[in-house]
Amino acid sequence: MLAIIGTVPIQDFPITCGRICLTGMNLSISDTAVDVNRGTAALMAAAAATCNFLGTEQPYGFLVGDIGHGKGSRNLYKFFCTHLPDYSFNTLTFHYLQPIAHWHNNILAAIDAVAPRPVTIADAGFMYAAKMSGYARRYDLFTPDVGELAFLADESAPHPLYTRGFLLHDENRAEQLIERAYAHGNAATVLLVKGRRDLVVRNGKILHTISEPCVEALEAIGGTGDTITGIVSALISSGMDRVEASVKAAMANRIAGSLANPTPATNVSEIITMIPNALSSLFSG
């Protein structure tokens, strides 16, 4: 079973865990409704839509409210470390969480104590913490966008805000950034780099480039990176190989984007609605 760990932007939202359920665009976790807009809720909705399509077990969610103070994230880190042994997850996806090196390391230790070790996927703030802590190589999959790839390539940057200019200038030369990220041990085994061209990389080698259909507006829409991470998490949890799952997720997200015919003002929920159709055309084709 897949577990997704992240936050919602509601200060007093208590730690909530349970099965994620998606009916239409109504998302709930343990019977608590969650607004699907962007962030972890978008990731959960995309993962649930993918599980619905595959007919696999619905994902399990761990959510807490945090609007940037970090208190909710700290509470959830502690809760997850304590309760992880109570569950049997095959895949863990960490998402919008305050990047705190100390708590990241506690989480990693808790995962290491679990047998068999689940597949570990990190995106957003938790990916920043994994890189900053120096343990990026311990992860199975990171899903950075091209800006975050430059951050992974900068061995001295603890956060994308500090990425040095010469690396940001290099964004069109993703190959060099990938090489540099792996050379400094700042990449997971597999990278799914989200951008104009989606790149699927294993151990520093670009294995697949996905660039069609090209929907320019997706870059501006908040949550479209989260949906790819949700799809790939569900595919991996179903038993699919990580590289194949990354390619399929990138393609499905592009097709869903294309079907929604978006503008830069589109809400990500309109794209999530199209995920089942996108998966259907992908798997039948």
Next chain:
Amino acid sequence: MLHLFKRRERKKRDRESVDSGILIFAVTSDVISGERILKKNGWPIRVMGPPSEIQTGCDLVIEFPLMEKLDILRTLEREGISPISVVPVSSPLLKPVDLFVLKDFGEYLMARAANMKITLAKEDLRIVNISGGGCPDVPYLAYQMVGKPLLEAPQPRDIGQTLCAYALQLAYEELLKKCSR
């Protein structure tokens, strides 16, 4: 000759570093408030990344002229903000990004700073989307800002808490500059 030049450069750097201190705060929102207060009062300060030995996560510090320590602390205290620590600069500080990308979508314009993107409709300068980032206040900032005109929306520096909020503020200011031309 080159050797002499290098020695002079090193001395200059040492002198500069001894002259600087950093204000360390418990939370990034205090750094953002502190920066606003000190700049308003005319202090020559810079928001920077902390040296590696004190990095804990989502960190920013304020670099200031050490000789002005007491006046600066009094200025902050008057506004109800206190750093948890004040230390001389002993190793290099990290500089926030100063490279911005503008992307024209026809009816929409997007600005990006580091990992944060903000997009507005050219017709009415309404913010239509915010994307990127990874800290938990990004979805919160999007809820508060999207749908509002650029000049009326709350600014990330006022309601944000993290480095992603700081990056979004930089992108926001870039759009503001572009739109006021």
